[in-house]
Amino acid sequence: MRFRHADAIRSEHPGLTAGTVYATGVDATADAGPRVAEYTARALERLAGGSESGFPEVLAWRRAFARMGLRPTQYRCASESLLRRLRKEGSLPRIHPVVDLCNAISAAYAVPVAALDADRIAGPLLEVRHARGDEEYTAFGGGVEHPAPGEVIFADSAGRSHARRWTNRQSGHSAVGADTRRILVVAEALHDGGEQAVPELLKTVAEELAAHWPAQPVTAVLSPATPEFVYPDGGQGPG
Template identity: 75%
Template sequence: MTVLFRHADAVRAAFPELSAGVLHAAGVDACADTRPRAAVYTGRAVARLAGATEGEFPEVLAWRRAFSRMGLKPTQYRSASESLLRRLRKEGALPAIHPLVDLCNAISVAYAVPVAVLDADRIAGPLLEVRPARGDETYTAFGGALEHPAPGEVTFVDSAGRAHARRWTHRQSGHSAVGAHTGRVLVVAEAMHDGGADVVAEVLKTVEEEVAAHWAVPTAAAVLTPAAPEFAFGH
């Protein structure tokens, strides 16, 4: 089945500054050693953090403003990239989860924008849409608990009514988390700051190059725009 990924018109209208890109790859596994390359990207972030905290980065401030507009307290609910940067600053390292997730987390802190990695086989087609929740969607936390996003909360919703995120870029779902079983992935990068389109394009290019180097599998990617807001992926 072909699945279409898009941001709802309501989201694009409310956040015209949004820049987004998406990548699909099939044939990834948990055997690649991405640690040396991930260290390069985390090193870049560490160097930047030596001069300023993540809360001063324009990329992070832009997401804080977006969260505020969604009615969320930015220091209570942080974008995934801010949380990773904060952890890196405090602990000096990021957690090891999966070779591709670790690599994308490192790329996320290097560019200071959220980079989500989802197991594409755990997404029910034919549509995965970033949209305001109705309130009846089901979200699976990493601990297994079921939650329902609040009405109006921006989340990734598939055709089965499953929410693959809470509060947009705050937290991903345990249901579509990448693990040893994963073969196909969907990578989504999103930015809100000035110049975000260029950064998202660079993030996609970087992920493409790293996937090719470590797994030697084909990828498809696109920067999404209001004029071309959709990306189709399949088996």
């Protein structure tokens, strides 16, 4: 299995820094609560100094969304949505220990992080690219949508979209759940300083996965020179 960003995406967003973590052996039984609380507290401490709308990490995504023709206050990147919810409610919802950790780390770094069930992705390629318009996206409520032509999506080889509007919303099809054993985590930043933040974030995710599960995570920072991450397909067939 390969993960990459299409050349057109990198050309349109030259400030992109991205990376991945692949891990096996996760489940829903680990107690990640104390670590989730620590990263959430870090995010709350930063929010005490000002709204997430002023964070450089968030502003960079807002500018990108505006360039893509999206209203930034209507469609927010995942990390901004988490921070906004955290500021208003004081906590984040508990979903699954893997998701909870990734959400809390995303909020702490203000960088979008996607956690995908690797067995629900059809190989041999998962690519961040512009939609053709015929791809299928499964919403968390179960409905099927077709991303608009030109929209940035996570598309697999079967034409399934695992995210809409790039970092705005993941698909319910590959959401981490009770049966998940293999995960692919993707972090993406556009702000100045992302080249330092993303590797640190990946290291943090990998350390937390290894501390809570027999995961042996593999990380990779992607760049124009090394644009692809290759990981085992797991022998599961199409997602």
